[in-house]
Amino acid sequence: MTTSVDSVHKSSDYHDQVFINHLIYRRGEANKWPLEKAIEELLLKGDVHPDKKLKMFCQDHSQLCCSDCVLLNHRQCTNLALISESVKKLSVDMPQLSNNIQTNLDELNKFIRVQEASIQSIEGSYCEKLQEILRKKLFAALDKLENTTLKELDRIRTTLQTSLKKMLTTVSD
Template sequence: MATVSLSSVPKRLRMVEDFRCTSCQELNLEESADIYCEACHMFYCKRCGHLHNRLSTEHTTVGRGDIKKWPVPKEVEDFLRMCEAHEDKILTQFCQDHTQLCCSDCVVKIHSQCSKVTQISELTNSQPTGLEGLSVELETVLGEIKTLQISQKASIQSFQRTYKEHSAVMIEQMLGNLNTYID
Protein backbone atom coordinates (compact mmCIF):
# COMPACT_ATOMS: atom_id res chain seq x y z
CA MET A 1 0.00 0.00 0.00
CA ALA A 2 1.48 3.35 -1.02
CA THR A 3 1.80 6.14 1.51
CA VAL A 4 1.68 9.84 0.76
CA SER A 5 4.04 12.23 2.52
CA LEU A 6 2.87 15.75 3.37
CA SER A 7 5.58 17.18 1.14
CA SER A 8 3.86 15.63 -1.88
CA VAL A 9 0.52 17.27 -0.99
CA PRO A 10 0.23 20.89 -2.15
CA LYS A 11 0.36 23.33 0.77
CA ARG A 12 -3.04 24.78 -0.17
CA LEU A 13 -4.71 21.37 0.23
CA ARG A 14 -3.31 20.66 3.69
CA MET A 15 -5.81 21.28 6.45
CA VAL A 16 -4.85 22.55 9.87
CA GLU A 17 -5.29 19.41 11.89
CA ASP A 18 -5.24 20.73 15.43
CA PHE A 19 -4.63 23.70 17.69
CA ARG A 20 -0.93 24.06 18.55
CA CYS A 21 0.65 25.22 21.80
CA THR A 22 1.80 28.80 21.24
CA SER A 23 4.76 28.54 23.63
CA CYS A 24 6.00 25.30 22.08
CA GLN A 25 5.66 26.72 18.56
CA GLU A 26 7.96 29.58 19.54
CA LEU A 27 10.54 26.90 20.41
CA ASN A 28 9.88 25.06 17.10
CA LEU A 29 8.09 22.21 18.90
CA GLU A 30 4.80 20.70 17.74
CA GLU A 31 2.51 20.11 20.73
CA SER A 32 -1.29 20.06 20.67
CA ALA A 33 -3.00 22.68 22.80
CA ASP A 34 -5.15 21.55 25.69
CA ILE A 35 -6.26 24.94 26.99
CA TYR A 36 -6.75 28.47 25.71
CA CYS A 37 -6.11 31.51 27.91
CA GLU A 38 -8.60 34.29 27.20
CA ALA A 39 -6.40 36.91 28.91
CA CYS A 40 -3.16 36.01 27.09
CA HIS A 41 -4.88 35.01 23.83
CA MET A 42 -2.59 31.99 23.70
CA PHE A 43 -2.94 28.22 23.44
CA TYR A 44 -1.10 25.92 25.87
CA CYS A 45 -0.29 22.20 25.98
CA LYS A 46 -0.60 20.33 29.31
CA ARG A 47 2.98 21.09 30.36
CA CYS A 48 2.90 24.80 29.40
CA GLY A 49 -0.67 25.16 30.67
CA HIS A 50 0.35 23.83 34.08
CA LEU A 51 3.14 26.45 34.28
CA HIS A 52 0.84 29.18 33.00
CA ASN A 53 -1.85 28.36 35.56
CA ARG A 54 0.69 28.46 38.39
CA LEU A 55 2.06 31.85 37.29
CA SER A 56 -1.20 33.46 36.20
CA THR A 57 -3.81 32.33 38.70
CA GLU A 58 -6.20 35.18 37.85
CA HIS A 59 -6.40 34.28 34.14
CA THR A 60 -9.42 32.40 32.82
CA THR A 61 -8.61 29.36 30.71
CA VAL A 62 -10.90 27.28 28.54
CA GLY A 63 -10.26 23.55 28.04
CA ARG A 64 -10.94 21.31 25.06
CA GLY A 65 -14.34 20.45 26.53
CA ASP A 66 -15.48 23.97 25.63
CA ILE A 67 -13.52 24.28 22.37
CA LYS A 68 -16.32 26.33 20.76
CA LYS A 69 -15.06 29.29 22.80
CA TRP A 70 -11.58 29.01 21.29
CA PRO A 71 -10.77 31.51 18.54
CA VAL A 72 -10.08 30.41 14.97
CA PRO A 73 -6.33 29.75 14.62
CA LYS A 74 -4.43 32.14 12.35
CA GLU A 75 -3.48 29.22 10.07
CA VAL A 76 -7.16 28.47 9.42
CA GLU A 77 -7.95 32.15 8.82
CA ASP A 78 -5.06 32.42 6.38
CA PHE A 79 -6.13 29.18 4.66
CA LEU A 80 -9.70 30.44 4.17
CA ARG A 81 -8.57 33.80 2.80
CA MET A 82 -6.23 32.44 0.11
CA CYS A 83 -7.29 31.99 -3.52
CA GLU A 84 -7.41 28.36 -4.66
CA ALA A 85 -6.37 29.20 -8.22
CA HIS A 86 -3.59 31.65 -7.27
CA GLU A 87 -2.05 30.33 -4.05
CA ASP A 88 -0.03 33.46 -3.31
CA LYS A 89 -3.04 35.82 -3.59
CA ILE A 90 -5.62 36.80 -0.97
CA LEU A 91 -9.35 36.83 -1.81
CA THR A 92 -10.31 40.51 -1.97
CA GLN A 93 -13.29 40.72 -4.32
CA PHE A 94 -16.64 39.09 -5.01
CA CYS A 95 -18.12 38.45 -8.46
CA GLN A 96 -21.89 38.66 -8.15
CA ASP A 97 -22.36 37.35 -11.69
CA HIS A 98 -20.73 34.02 -10.72
CA THR A 99 -21.29 34.26 -6.93
CA GLN A 100 -17.60 33.59 -6.44
CA LEU A 101 -14.82 35.06 -4.29
CA CYS A 102 -11.84 36.29 -6.34
CA CYS A 103 -8.30 37.56 -5.98
CA SER A 104 -6.96 40.39 -8.14
CA ASP A 105 -5.55 37.88 -10.67
CA CYS A 106 -8.92 36.10 -10.97
CA VAL A 107 -10.64 39.43 -11.68
CA VAL A 108 -8.21 40.22 -14.50
CA LYS A 109 -8.04 36.74 -16.04
CA ILE A 110 -11.50 35.26 -15.44
CA HIS A 111 -13.96 37.98 -14.40
CA SER A 112 -12.88 40.91 -16.59
CA GLN A 113 -16.17 40.80 -18.55
CA CYS A 114 -18.36 40.49 -15.44
CA SER A 115 -20.53 43.49 -14.59
CA LYS A 116 -20.71 43.11 -10.82
CA VAL A 117 -17.29 42.61 -9.23
CA THR A 118 -17.10 44.31 -5.83
CA GLN A 119 -14.49 44.66 -3.10
CA ILE A 120 -15.35 42.37 -0.18
CA SER A 121 -14.79 45.26 2.24
CA GLU A 122 -17.59 47.19 0.50
CA LEU A 123 -20.04 44.31 0.91
CA THR A 124 -19.77 44.08 4.68
CA ASN A 125 -20.44 46.88 7.14
CA SER A 126 -17.82 45.51 9.51
CA GLN A 127 -15.20 42.81 9.34
CA PRO A 128 -16.24 39.79 11.41
CA THR A 129 -13.89 39.11 14.30
CA GLY A 130 -13.34 35.51 15.26
CA LEU A 131 -15.69 32.61 14.79
CA GLU A 132 -18.70 34.31 16.42
CA GLY A 133 -18.50 37.32 14.08
CA LEU A 134 -18.21 35.04 11.09
CA SER A 135 -21.18 33.03 12.32
CA VAL A 136 -23.31 36.18 12.68
CA GLU A 137 -22.27 37.31 9.19
CA LEU A 138 -23.18 33.90 7.71
CA GLU A 139 -26.54 33.88 9.48
CA THR A 140 -27.30 37.34 8.03
CA VAL A 141 -26.43 36.19 4.52
CA LEU A 142 -28.45 32.99 5.01
CA GLY A 143 -31.46 35.08 6.11
CA GLU A 144 -31.15 37.21 2.97
CA ILE A 145 -30.93 34.09 0.81
CA LYS A 146 -34.04 32.62 2.45
CA THR A 147 -35.90 35.90 1.87
CA LEU A 148 -34.92 35.83 -1.80
CA GLN A 149 -35.95 32.19 -2.03
CA ILE A 150 -39.40 32.96 -0.60
CA SER A 151 -39.75 35.89 -3.00
CA GLN A 152 -38.77 33.69 -5.96
CA LYS A 153 -41.27 30.99 -4.95
CA ALA A 154 -44.02 33.60 -4.71
CA SER A 155 -43.08 34.93 -8.16
CA ILE A 156 -43.15 31.43 -9.65
CA GLN A 157 -46.56 30.71 -8.10
CA SER A 158 -47.90 34.03 -9.41
CA PHE A 159 -46.53 33.25 -12.87
CA GLN A 160 -48.12 29.78 -12.83
CA ARG A 161 -51.52 31.24 -11.82
CA THR A 162 -51.29 33.84 -14.57
CA TYR A 163 -50.30 31.18 -17.09
CA LYS A 164 -53.24 28.95 -16.11
CA GLU A 165 -55.67 31.86 -16.30
CA HIS A 166 -54.28 33.01 -19.61
CA SER A 167 -54.30 29.51 -21.10
CA ALA A 168 -57.90 28.98 -19.95
CA VAL A 169 -58.96 32.23 -21.64
CA MET A 170 -57.07 31.26 -24.81
CA ILE A 171 -58.74 27.82 -24.87
CA GLU A 172 -62.20 29.40 -24.47
CA GLN A 173 -61.47 31.83 -27.32
CA MET A 174 -60.25 29.02 -29.55
CA LEU A 175 -63.35 26.93 -28.74
CA GLY A 176 -65.53 29.94 -29.50
CA ASN A 177 -63.73 30.46 -32.83
CA LEU A 178 -64.06 26.74 -33.68
CA ASN A 179 -67.76 26.77 -32.83
CA THR A 180 -68.23 29.84 -35.00
CA TYR A 181 -66.49 28.16 -37.92
CA ILE A 182 -68.45 24.94 -37.43
CA ASP A 183 -71.74 26.82 -37.32
Protein backbone atom coordinates (compact mmCIF):
# COMPACT_ATOMS: atom_id res chain seq x y z
CA MET A 1 0.00 0.00 0.00
CA THR A 2 1.42 3.38 -0.95
CA THR A 3 1.11 6.29 1.37
CA SER A 4 0.03 9.73 0.33
CA VAL A 5 3.69 10.85 0.53
CA ASP A 6 4.66 8.09 -1.93
CA SER A 7 1.91 9.13 -4.32
CA VAL A 8 3.02 12.78 -4.12
CA HIS A 9 6.57 11.76 -4.99
CA LYS A 10 5.33 9.63 -7.89
CA SER A 11 3.16 12.44 -9.21
CA SER A 12 6.04 14.91 -8.91
CA ASP A 13 8.32 12.42 -10.74
CA TYR A 14 5.73 12.24 -13.51
CA HIS A 15 5.48 16.02 -13.46
CA ASP A 16 9.27 16.30 -13.80
CA GLN A 17 9.22 14.00 -16.84
CA VAL A 18 6.42 15.83 -18.64
CA PHE A 19 7.27 19.40 -17.69
CA ILE A 20 11.07 19.40 -17.75
CA ASN A 21 11.47 23.20 -17.75
CA HIS A 22 8.62 23.82 -15.31
CA LEU A 23 9.12 24.75 -11.66
CA ILE A 24 7.37 22.77 -8.94
CA TYR A 25 5.81 24.66 -6.06
CA ARG A 26 4.80 22.49 -3.11
CA ARG A 27 1.63 22.90 -1.08
CA GLY A 28 3.41 25.13 1.46
CA GLU A 29 4.47 27.46 -1.35
CA ALA A 30 0.96 28.22 -2.59
CA ASN A 31 1.70 31.93 -2.60
CA LYS A 32 4.23 31.25 -5.41
CA TRP A 33 1.78 29.25 -7.58
CA PRO A 34 1.25 30.93 -10.94
CA LEU A 35 -2.40 31.85 -11.01
CA GLU A 36 -3.81 33.87 -13.81
CA LYS A 37 -4.81 37.35 -12.68
CA ALA A 38 -8.35 36.95 -14.06
CA ILE A 39 -8.92 33.75 -12.06
CA GLU A 40 -7.43 35.27 -8.93
CA GLU A 41 -9.70 38.30 -9.23
CA LEU A 42 -12.72 36.08 -9.86
CA LEU A 43 -11.98 34.03 -6.75
CA LEU A 44 -11.53 37.12 -4.60
CA LYS A 45 -14.78 38.86 -5.64
CA GLY A 46 -17.99 38.49 -3.72
CA ASP A 47 -21.53 38.25 -5.00
CA VAL A 48 -22.86 41.25 -3.09
CA HIS A 49 -20.14 43.77 -3.99
CA PRO A 50 -18.37 42.43 -7.10
CA ASP A 51 -16.19 45.53 -7.33
CA LYS A 52 -14.64 44.79 -3.88
CA LYS A 53 -12.13 42.08 -2.93
CA LEU A 54 -13.00 39.54 -0.25
CA LYS A 55 -10.63 40.09 2.64
CA MET A 56 -12.42 38.96 5.80
CA PHE A 57 -14.04 35.78 7.05
CA CYS A 58 -16.98 35.95 9.47
CA GLN A 59 -17.04 32.77 11.54
CA ASP A 60 -20.39 33.75 13.06
CA HIS A 61 -22.05 33.46 9.63
CA SER A 62 -19.44 31.30 7.82
CA GLN A 63 -19.16 33.95 5.12
CA LEU A 64 -16.37 35.61 3.19
CA CYS A 65 -16.75 39.40 3.32
CA CYS A 66 -15.41 42.50 1.68
CA SER A 67 -14.87 45.68 3.70
CA ASP A 68 -18.34 46.98 2.73
CA CYS A 69 -20.02 43.76 3.89
CA VAL A 70 -18.18 43.98 7.21
CA LEU A 71 -19.44 47.55 7.76
CA LEU A 72 -22.99 46.89 6.57
CA ASN A 73 -23.77 43.36 7.74
CA HIS A 74 -21.13 42.11 10.17
CA ARG A 75 -20.48 45.06 12.45
CA GLN A 76 -21.93 43.20 15.46
CA CYS A 77 -20.10 39.92 14.73
CA THR A 78 -17.43 38.86 17.21
CA ASN A 79 -15.56 36.32 15.10
CA LEU A 80 -14.21 38.31 12.14
CA ALA A 81 -10.70 37.67 10.88
CA LEU A 82 -8.60 38.31 7.81
CA ILE A 83 -8.83 35.43 5.35
CA SER A 84 -5.05 35.10 5.36
CA GLU A 85 -5.05 34.71 9.17
CA SER A 86 -7.94 32.23 9.14
CA VAL A 87 -6.17 30.04 6.60
CA LYS A 88 -3.02 29.96 8.74
CA LYS A 89 -5.04 28.66 11.71
CA LEU A 90 -6.56 25.82 9.68
CA SER A 91 -4.72 22.57 10.05
CA VAL A 92 -6.34 19.41 8.86
CA ASP A 93 -5.26 16.18 10.48
CA MET A 94 -6.05 13.92 7.53
CA PRO A 95 -5.62 10.59 9.36
CA GLN A 96 -7.90 11.80 12.16
CA LEU A 97 -10.40 13.17 9.65
CA SER A 98 -10.32 9.86 7.78
CA ASN A 99 -10.88 7.97 11.05
CA ASN A 100 -13.79 10.24 11.93
CA ILE A 101 -15.36 9.71 8.51
CA GLN A 102 -14.91 5.93 8.79
CA THR A 103 -16.43 5.94 12.30
CA ASN A 104 -19.41 7.96 11.08
CA LEU A 105 -19.80 5.66 8.09
CA ASP A 106 -19.72 2.58 10.35
CA GLU A 107 -22.35 4.14 12.63
CA LEU A 108 -24.50 5.04 9.63
CA ASN A 109 -24.28 1.47 8.28
CA LYS A 110 -25.20 0.10 11.72
CA PHE A 111 -28.16 2.47 11.85
CA ILE A 112 -29.25 1.32 8.38
CA ARG A 113 -29.06 -2.35 9.44
CA VAL A 114 -31.14 -1.62 12.56
CA GLN A 115 -33.74 0.22 10.48
CA GLU A 116 -33.89 -2.62 7.93
CA ALA A 117 -34.43 -5.09 10.80
CA SER A 118 -37.20 -2.83 12.13
CA ILE A 119 -38.85 -2.79 8.70
CA GLN A 120 -38.75 -6.60 8.57
CA SER A 121 -40.19 -6.80 12.08
CA ILE A 122 -43.01 -4.42 11.13
CA GLU A 123 -43.72 -6.49 8.01
CA GLY A 124 -43.92 -9.66 10.14
CA SER A 125 -46.26 -7.98 12.63
CA TYR A 126 -48.41 -6.71 9.77
CA CYS A 127 -48.78 -10.20 8.31
CA GLU A 128 -49.68 -11.67 11.73
CA LYS A 129 -52.32 -9.02 12.36
CA LEU A 130 -53.73 -9.44 8.86
CA GLN A 131 -54.11 -13.19 9.41
CA GLU A 132 -55.70 -12.53 12.81
CA ILE A 133 -58.20 -10.11 11.25
CA LEU A 134 -58.99 -12.57 8.44
CA ARG A 135 -59.54 -15.37 11.00
CA LYS A 136 -61.89 -13.13 13.00
CA LYS A 137 -63.84 -12.26 9.85
CA LEU A 138 -63.97 -15.92 8.82
CA PHE A 139 -65.14 -17.00 12.29
CA ALA A 140 -67.74 -14.21 12.31
CA ALA A 141 -69.01 -15.36 8.89
CA LEU A 142 -69.12 -18.98 10.10
CA ASP A 143 -71.02 -17.93 13.26
CA LYS A 144 -73.53 -16.03 11.15
CA LEU A 145 -73.94 -19.02 8.79
CA GLU A 146 -74.38 -21.33 11.77
CA ASN A 147 -77.07 -19.11 13.30
CA THR A 148 -78.89 -18.80 9.99
CA THR A 149 -78.69 -22.58 9.46
CA LEU A 150 -79.95 -23.30 13.00
CA LYS A 151 -82.89 -20.93 12.53
CA GLU A 152 -83.74 -22.55 9.19
CA LEU A 153 -83.47 -26.03 10.75
CA ASP A 154 -85.76 -24.95 13.62
CA ARG A 155 -88.27 -23.55 11.12
CA ILE A 156 -88.19 -26.78 9.05
CA ARG A 157 -88.50 -28.91 12.19
CA THR A 158 -91.39 -26.85 13.43
CA THR A 159 -93.09 -27.06 10.01
CA LEU A 160 -92.57 -30.83 9.83
CA GLN A 161 -93.77 -31.38 13.40
CA THR A 162 -96.85 -29.31 12.77
CA SER A 163 -97.53 -31.20 9.57
CA LEU A 164 -97.05 -34.59 11.27
CA LYS A 165 -99.26 -33.64 14.18
CA LYS A 166 -102.01 -32.65 11.76
CA MET A 167 -101.62 -35.94 9.93
CA LEU A 168 -101.72 -37.88 13.17
CA THR A 169 -104.83 -36.10 14.33
CA THR A 170 -106.43 -36.72 10.95
CA VAL A 171 -105.53 -40.42 11.00
CA SER A 172 -106.62 -40.91 14.59
CA ASP A 173 -109.99 -39.33 14.08
